[in-house]
Amino acid sequence: MDQIQVGNYNTLKVSRKVEFGFYLDDGGEGILLPKRFAPDRLNIGDELTVFVYHDSENRLIATTQKAKAVVGDIVKLKVVSVTNQGAFLDWGLMKDLFVPVSKQIAGMRLGGEYLVLLYIDEITGRVAATEKVEALMRNEVLTVKEMDLVDLLVYRNSEIGYVMIVNKKHIGILHSNEVFQELNIGDKVKGFVKKIRPDNKLDLVLGKPGFDKVEDESAKILRLLKENNGYLPYHDKSEPEAIYSFFGMSKKTFKMTTGTLYKLQKIKFTQTGIQLIEA
Numbered sequence: 688m689d690q691i692q693v694g695n696y697n698t699l700k701v702s703r704k705v706e707f708g709f710y711l712d713d714g715g716e717g718i719l720l721p722k723r724f725a726p727d728r729l730n731i732g733d734e735l736t737v738f739v740y741h742d743s744e745n746r747l748i749a750t751t752q753k754a755k756a757v758v759g760d761i762v763k764l765k766v767v768s769v770t771n772q773g774a775f776l777d778w779g780l781m782k783d784l785f786v787p788v789s790k791q792i793a794g795m796r797l798g799g800e801y802l803v804l805l806y807i808d809e810i811t812g813r814v815a816a817t818e819k820v821e822a823l824m825r826n827e828v829l830t831v832k833e834m835d836l837v838d839l840l841v842y843r844n845s846e847i848g849y850v851m852i853v854n855k856k857h858i859g860i861l862h863s864n865e866v867f868q869e870l871n872i873g874d875k876v877k878g879f880v881k882k883i884r885p886d887n888k889l890d891l892v893l894g895k896p897g898f899d900k901v902e903d904e905s906a907k908i909l910r911l912l913k914e915n916n917g918y919l920p921y922h923d924k925s926e927p928e929a930i931y932s933f934f935g936m937s938k939k940t941f942k943m944t945t946g947t948l949y950k951l952q953k954i955k956f957t958q959t960g961i962q963l964i965e966a
Contacts, residue, residue: 859889
């Protein structure tokens with residue numbers, strides 16, 4: 688049945704009941720939902736959303752367990768066993784996720800956590816994972832432009848900052864001087880494309896660009912002022928780390944936002960901080 692998405696969630700109708708579970712309609716012989724994963728009072732004709740993958744005998748099977756990732760996702764998972772053929776990762780299901788040795792970068796150790804991409808193996812049709820994520824990203828033809836908001840995933844450290852995966856499609860660089868928060872491999876954050884270089888390399892920044900960011904951060908600063916009796920001891924001489932720790936924004940954004948609020952006569956600057964101007 689073409690519409691069955693292996694390694695993903697599918698909404699299927701119960702076609703028949705057997706002693707060991709239920710069969711779900713796939714247009715053929717059906718996909719087994721084992722009895723232990725079937726909800727109470729499940730009846731023939733009911734529709735159910737299930738995760739579909741292959742069991743150890745290469746048969747499609749359904750489960751109501753929640754997978755930690757679906758095909759196409761990039762996620763950090765823990766190794767639960769290692770063999771000569773590859774490693775197995777815990778992805779929340781009864782059957783662990785396989786990473787062939789050929790898809791590992793430097794070998795995987797038991798108990799280690801690794802960033803992998805889930806894919807369908809062309810030979811077996813099964814869900815598998817690869818650690819070689821960067822090689823699958825393409826910048827030759829970009830689907831983003833400068834100032835676009837993007838989903839970012841921290842892939843690895845580099846000498847100049849962080850190598851980031853952009854919208855699960857491209858590779859970009861988040862430079863160290865643009866980072867004002869703790870980042871770890873596998874973290875998912877929001878950002879935007881600051882610059883596209885001639886070779887299609889992407890320079891990235893966290894948060895939102897331009898005035899959209901100012902508008903969001905303006906509301907935050909005004910709220911924090913109101914929660915602190917109209918005064919906060921932060922100004923343009925405050926340390927960037929102190930500003931980020933309290934406001935969750937860079938010093939540059941803080942200065943830009945407070946400047947806008949000052950022009951709008953929402954706040955005033957004092958020698959020691961910022962003061963809310965009551966309407």
